[in-house]
Amino acid sequence: MRRFNIFQHSHSALRSLLLDTSLLIQFTDFSDPGQAQATFDQVTELVLACQRQAEEEARYIIPAISVLHGRVEECFAHGDEQKPSASMKMLNRMNLYEQYAGTPRAARLAASIANTSFQKFAEQVIAGMQLQEEILNPLLWSYYSDDALRQLHMQIEGRQTITEWLSLCTWMMKDMSDEEIVSWLLNVRPTLPLRVYEMLLERISGKMPMMRWDNVQTGMTEEAMVA
Numbered sequence: 001m002r003r004f005n006i007f008q009h010s011h012s013a014l015r016s017l018l019l020d021t022s023l024l025i026q027f028t029d030f031s032d033p034g035q036a037q038a039t040f041d042q043v044t045e046l047v048l049a050c051q052r053q054a055e056e057e058a059r060y061i062i063p064a065i066s067v068l069h070g071r072v073e074e075c076f077a078h079g080d081e082q083k084p085s086a087s088m089k090m091l092n093r094m095n096l097y098e099q100y101a102g103t104p105r106a107a108r109l110a111a112s113i114a115n116t117s118f119q120k121f122a123e124q125v126i127a128g129m130q131l132q133e134e135i136l137n138p139l140l141w142s143y144y145s146d147d148a149l150r151q152l153h154m155q156i157e158g159r160q161t162i163t164e165w166l167s168l169c170t171w172m173m174k175d176m177s178d179e180e181i182v183s184w185l186l187n188v189r190p191t192l193p194l195r196v197y198e199m200l201l202e203r204i205s206g207k208m209p210m211m212r213w214d215n216v217q218t219g220m221t222e223e224a225m226v227a
Contacts, residue, residue: 003137003141006140006153007133009153009169009172012174012176013167014046014049014171015129016172016175017171018046018125021042021043021046021118022122024039031107040094040097040098044091044094047087047090047091050125051087052164057136061152062136064143064144065143069143085124086120087121089121093112093113097110162196166200170204170207173207178216179219182219186220
């Protein structure tokens with residue numbers, strides 16, 4: 001039987017945001033300040049999403065394992081402040097680009113961000129998600145039931161702002177099939193205040209192609225009729 005994956009939603013969102021940002025960078029004309037700023041805004045959104053996920057791991061996941069398992073592998077030790085992360089190096093180069101906008105140095109910085117900094121950052125994010133799936137999930141499954149993991153997941157989501165949660169859900173949907181979206185929406189509907197659920201539907205419908213959203217709505221109606 002497939003166990004509850006506490007990382008499924010966050011990893012789906014990060015994969016979608018990572019892919020979308022990667023494509024955006026490749027097609028950005030960095031000589032256009034408007035395009036460059038829009039791309040940097042999305043890169044910043046991605047970095048913040050990764051930081052939130054790392055904080056959730058450190059605050060909730062690692063302690064939940066450590067209390068029963070003992071020390072967790074060193075690869076999950078966050079906080080080597082002496083070594084700048086790939087995300088911080090990338091953000092520093094973005095800041096420099098903005099300072100030197102319109103100069104030859106800005107063009108070199110843009111190439112560095114697109115071809116080197118983002119690639120290293122993406123590799124770090126993908127490797128981190130793989131470690132969580134391969135090491136942390138099996139440990140969680142060894143000590144906790146699916147119901148307990150769902151409760152922990154709800155506790156983590158409860159710490160997010162509405163804006164953060166809606167953004168996570170929007171990106172997450174892009175990594176899910178129509179059937180998975182239908183099932184997820186029907187499962188969360190009883191747990192959310194009506195206005196929050198309406199905001200979620202508004203956000204998703206605004207980001208999803210019309211034909212696909214129609215398929216999701218039809219699926220929800222059919223499932224409700226069966227129930």
